[in-house]
Amino acid sequence: MTIADIARRTGVSVSLVSFVLTGRKDVAAETRQRILDAIRETGYRPNSHARSLATRRAEAMAIAFEVRGYQDAFVLHFLAALGQRLSEHRQRLVLVSPRSSQDLLSLALERSVDAILVMDVKRPDRRVELLRKHDVPVVLFGQPHPEGGFAVDVDYAQAAALVANRLRERGHVRAGLVGGPESYGYIRDRVQAWRTALRAAGLVVAGRWSTGLSEAAGRSAAMEALARVPRPDALVAVTDALAIGAEHGALELGLRIPEDVAVVGFGDIPSAAWAPVPLSTVHVPIEEMGAAAADLLLEAARRDPPRAQLFPTQFVNRASV
Amino acid sequence: MTIADIARRTGVSVSLVSFVLTGRKDVAAETRQRILDAIRETGYRPNSHARSLATRRAEAMAIAFEVRGYQDAFVLHFLAALGQRLSEHRQRLVLVSPRSSQDLLSLALERSVDAILVMDVKRPDRRVELLRKHDVPVVLFGQPHPEGGFAVDVDYAQAAALVANRLRERGHVRAGLVGGPESYGYIRDRVQAWRTALRAAGLVVAGRWSTGLSEAAGRSAAMEALARVPRPDALVAVTDALAIGAEHGALELGLRIPEDVAVVGFGDIPSAAWAPVPLSTVHVPIEEMGAAAADLLLEAARRDPPRAQLFPTQFVNRASV
DNA sequence: CTGTTAGCGCGTTCAA
DNA sequence: TTGAACGCGCTAACAG
Numbered sequence: 001m002t003i004a005d006i007a008r009r010t011g012v013s014v015s016l017v018s019f020v021l022t023g024r025k026d027v028a029a030e031t032r033q034r035i036l037d038a039i040r041e042t043g044y045r046p047n048s049h050a051r052s053l054a055t056r057r058a059e060a061m062a063i064a065f066e067v068r069g070y071q072d073a074f075v076l077h078f079l080a081a082l083g084q085r086l087s088e089h090r091q092r093l094v095l096v097s098p099r100s101s102q103d104l105l106s107l108a109l110e111r112s113v114d115a116i117l118v119m120d121v122k123r124p125d126r127r128v129e130l131l132r133k134h135d136v137p138v139v140l141f142g143q144p145h146p147e148g149g150f151a152v153d154v155d156y157a158q159a160a161a162l163v164a165n166r167l168r169e170r171g172h173v174r175a176g177l178v179g180g181p182e183s184y185g186y187i188r189d190r191v192q193a194w195r196t197a198l199r200a201a202g203l204v205v206a207g208r209w210s211t212g213l214s215e216a217a218g219r220s221a222a223m224e225a226l227a228r229v230p231r232p233d234a235l236v237a238v239t240d241a242l243a244i245g246a247e248h249g250a251l252e253l254g255l256r257i258p259e260d261v262a263v264v265g266f267g268d269i270p271s272a273a274w275a276p277v278p279l280s281t282v283h284v285p286i287e288e289m290g291a292a293a294a295d296l297l298l299e300a301a302r303r304d305p306p307r308a309q310l311f312p313t314q315f316v317n318r319a320s321v
Numbered sequence: 322m323t324i325a326d327i328a329r330r331t332g333v334s335v336s337l338v339s340f341v342l343t344g345r346k347d348v349a350a351e352t353r354q355r356i357l358d359a360i361r362e363t364g365y366r367p368n369s370h371a372r373s374l375a376t377r378r379a380e381a382m383a384i385a386f387e388v389r390g391y392q393d394a395f396v397l398h399f400l401a402a403l404g405q406r407l408s409e410h411r412q413r414l415v416l417v418s419p420r421s422s423q424d425l426l427s428l429a430l431e432r433s434v435d436a437i438l439v440m441d442v443k444r445p446d447r448r449v450e451l452l453r454k455h456d457v458p459v460v461l462f463g464q465p466h467p468e469g470g471f472a473v474d475v476d477y478a479q480a481a482a483l484v485a486n487r488l489r490e491r492g493h494v495r496a497g498l499v500g501g502p503e504s505y506g507y508i509r510d511r512v513q514a515w516r517t518a519l520r521a522a523g524l525v526v527a528g529r530w531s532t533g534l535s536e537a538a539g540r541s542a543a544m545e546a547l548a549r550v551p552r553p554d555a556l557v558a559v560t561d562a563l564a565i566g567a568e569h570g571a572l573e574l575g576l577r578i579p580e581d582v583a584v585v586g587f588g589d590i591p592s593a594a595w596a597p598v599p600l601s602t603v604h605v606p607i608e609e610m611g612a613a614a615a616d617l618l619l620e621a622a623r624r625d626p627p628r629a630q631l632f633p634t635q636f637v638n639r640a641s642v
Numbered sequence: 643c644t645g646t647t648a649g650c651g652c653g654t655t656c657a658a
Numbered sequence: 659t660t661g662a663a664c665g666c667g668c669t670a671a672c673a674g
Contacts, residue, residue: 002667013645018669028643043455045430048668051375055649058370060415067401077397080388083418092433094381095414109366112413133362215595244595249632271592274536274565334661339653348659371651375664429651645674651668658661 001044006200009037019045025248040222057113060092061297062107064127065119065141067097069213074267074286077122081290089298092226101127114301117141117293121185122192137300144308150296156189159282160197161200163264163314166280167234168201170226170321172262175203176225178218178242179210187213190238190266190280190310195294206232218245219252226261233261234321246273247320257300263320278318285311322365331359338353342367347355352569366507366520372430379435381413383428383620385448386440386462388418390534395588395607402611403438410619422448423557429457435622438462438614442506460614460619465629476631477510480603483636484585487601489522491642493583495554496524497546499539499563500531511559511623513585519557527553539566540573547582554582555642561586565596572597584641599639606632620640 005022007014013033020035027035038044052058063082065075083093094113098104100159107113114137118128121142128148131138144151167175175198178283180187186214193207198205206228209221222235222245235250243265250261257263259276265272265281272279292309299307328335333352340348341356348356359365373379384403386396391559415434419425422466425448428434435458441451441545442463453470462616488496496519501508512529519526527549532541543556543566556571558564564586571582578584578598586593586602593600613630621630 003669004667014668015646015670016644019644022669031643035672044432045376047645047667048431049370049379050650051427051669052370053368053374053652055648057493067404068393073394075389076388076391079416079420083388084420086422087424089419091429093416094406095416098409099405099408104368107413109364110369112369113536118482140663208381214591241591244592250391258412262401263383271560271565276597319487319509324653325651335652336654336661337659340660343653347659352659368651371666372653374651374668375653378664643674646672648669648671650669653664653666655664656662658659 003044003046006035006038006042007046009042010034029284032079044258053110056111057091057301058111060094060113061086061294061301062096062104062113063119064096064098064104064116064118069120069254074269074284077286078245078290078293080293081287085291085294085298091298093123098127101130105130105134105136105207109134115139115297117297122183122188123185124186133193137297138304139296139300142185143292144310146161149157149306149308151308152293152296153308153310154289155199155312156193159266159313160190160193161201163194163236164197164201164203164284166315166317166321167198167203167236167262167264170258170262172234173203173238174206174230174232175234176206176222176228178206178221178225178235178237178246180213180217180238180242182210187238194236194238206230211239213239215245215248217242218242219249220245222249223253226250226255231261235261235263237263240267240269240272240279240281243279243281243320244271247276247279258319258321268316272316273318275320277320278299280318280321283314283316285313322363324365324367325358327365327384328361328362331355333571343490359582368562373432375528377432378622379432380411381415382407382615382622383415383417383425383434383437384440385417385419385538386439390441395605398607399611400502401615402608404614406615406623407618410615411620420450422451426451426455426457436618438618442614443504443507444509445451446506449524458618458624460516460617460621462614465565465631467625470629471621471627472629473614473617474629474631475610476513476633478518480634481511481514481588482522483603484515484557484635485518485522485524487636487638487642488583490525491583493555495523495527495551495553496555497527497555498529498541498547499542499546499558499567500510500529501534501563503531503536506555506636510557515559524555527551534562534568536562538567539563540570543567544574545572547576548569552582556582556584558584558586559592560605561588561593561600561602562599563642564602567594568597579640579642588601588635593637596641598641601639601642602637604635604637606634
């Protein structure tokens with residue numbers, strides 16, 4: 001069943017069918033209806049490859065990230081919002097966890113996708129550089145590059161100020177920073193933003209621990225941090241999972257939260273509310289970011305002028321501060 | 322840059338280039354090398370749409386599920402394994418959270434994908450029925466359909482027996498079942514399997530609670546269950562999130578875990594080890610299942626004879642039993 | 643408004 | 659081994 005079959009069946013030419021399919025106005029209402037009827041009756045669907053070949057548009061976007069690098073559901077919410085917005089624009093979403101920069105490049109050069117959203121951006125990032133060199137439309141999930149380009153991310157400066165100010169208000173003065181592997185660009189960005197903001201708020205940053213991203217890593221980081229003299233009276237973690245682990249560590253040491261030591265996370269994952277001590281953390285508007293990312297992909301594919309969009313966060317005060 | 326450019330540049334015909342591209346043996350070694358060189362020098366990549374149009378194969382698979390329905394990272398691990406295996410076979414992975422059965426059907430009928438993996442299967446499932454009616458290769462993430470078809474899932478009967486036997490060994494006699502919305506096929510399957518196995522192991526199933534899938538739902542279900550007289554001495558939840566919520570509920574009631582009441586989850590999500598009382602649960606080989614699902618998709622696309630694959634689970638004993 | 647036709651880029655007979 | 663030519667299904671000039 002092809003467009004020619006519909007044309008024959010309706011007694012019109014293929015171009016008219018094509019016009020109807022692509023939504024052009026200049027077709028007689030009566031003719032249009034006959035074509036529409038034939039399409040409905042036969043269940044005809046245009047072949048996407050033939051269309052893409054002719055239009056030179058894939059009608060698909062790629063999202064690239066190391067799936068195994070994510071422990072919590074935030075990516076899923078992001079994907080959900082991104083996918084929904086894309087589907088509203090009749091765009092498909094292709095998921096890739098590229099093992100090499102080449103994989104990603106191939107996807108674009110083979111014209112399988114119109115634009116690529118790259119997450120886990122490191123600096124410098126080989127994948128992004130390669131894509132840019134080949135003039136592939138790219139959107140970064142990460143802090144905007146100084147040289148420009150499309151980007152969507154959290155406004156870490158604002159988020160960190162939120163945390164720092166809250167801590168200061170509550171009278172905390174010595175903060176231990178529970179970081180993570182700084183090979184991840186976003187961890188690095190956060191650690192840096194937090195440190196700057198804590199200092200700006202007048203707190204002492206009593207060291208920094210960076211290991212993995214699991215609860216276990218948070219736990220051991222906390223235990224190390226709290227062994228210091230003088231002991232920090234606040235633990236600031238760059239993810240909720242780390243913060244939850246930190247709570248365990250503090251509790252095991254016999255400390256009270258938040259009386260002896262406050263704990264703050266980042267992300268507001270569902271289980272944050274179910275930590276040993278309900279976690280005070282920073283809520284990220286992940287769904288809006290997903291929708292925004294979709295818009296940026298569309299713009300990048302159209303080669304609109306680049307644009308970066310940073311999202312403000314909110315402090316969620318539960319019991320750990 | 323097209324296949325014709327490479328041919329011209331090398332001084333051979335397009336068919337030879339095509340032969341090399343598709344890995345046919347009958348090309349003179351010297352000719353092959355010259356073509357390969359030209360491809361490398363120019364950075365030429367075949368256009369995937371032209372290829373798909375000619376071969377009638379999309380070289381892409383779809384995975385369909387309601388992304389918002391997932392709270393934990395298990396889907397991500399599944400996606401990771403699935404995607405990796407697919408990419409080894411040069412297949413792309415298209416993610417869809419279809420709002421209508423039609424969306425899904427379009428994807429296949431427009432030849433955008435070769436096969437579809439459907440998750441969250443309900444019974445009966447409109448999406449699956451529609452796809453089958455149109456002869457679209459489908460793989461189910463869910464219990465195999467009596468009428469056959471491709472399917473991958475956990476062996477719930479085995480998993481439930483594992484839990485039931487462990488509970489009995491520990492001397493528990495009255496179990497409360499913490500279920501979830503039975504509109505989800507997999508919840509229904511689990512509830513049924515657990516109930517059957519608990520009874521078979523000689524335990525009394527002291528009621529069943531099904532609300533949402535969040536920790537909050539688990540907590541309130543547990544509080545209701547534990548208010549009963551006689552009080553259940555074990556809470557069996559169909560997901561870890563529910564189990565973690567149940568622990569909170571039991572603890573708030575002043576009960577000791579596992580002395581007063583045992584709690585068992587399902588899934589072995591990362592945070593299970595970080596529950597208030599480290600959760601005893603059932604570990605699911607999710608990565609193997611992802612790889613298996615990829616294989617099944619490939620087979621389905623090839624129209625191989627249907628096959629269902631059920632995976633055994635393991636009991637992870639931590640502290641809540 | 644409607645029809646004809648030339649690509650889009652690649653795979654694949656069929657001859658040579 | 660190699661090459662010429664057709665077909666895959668659709669879009670978009672262009673002509674009428």
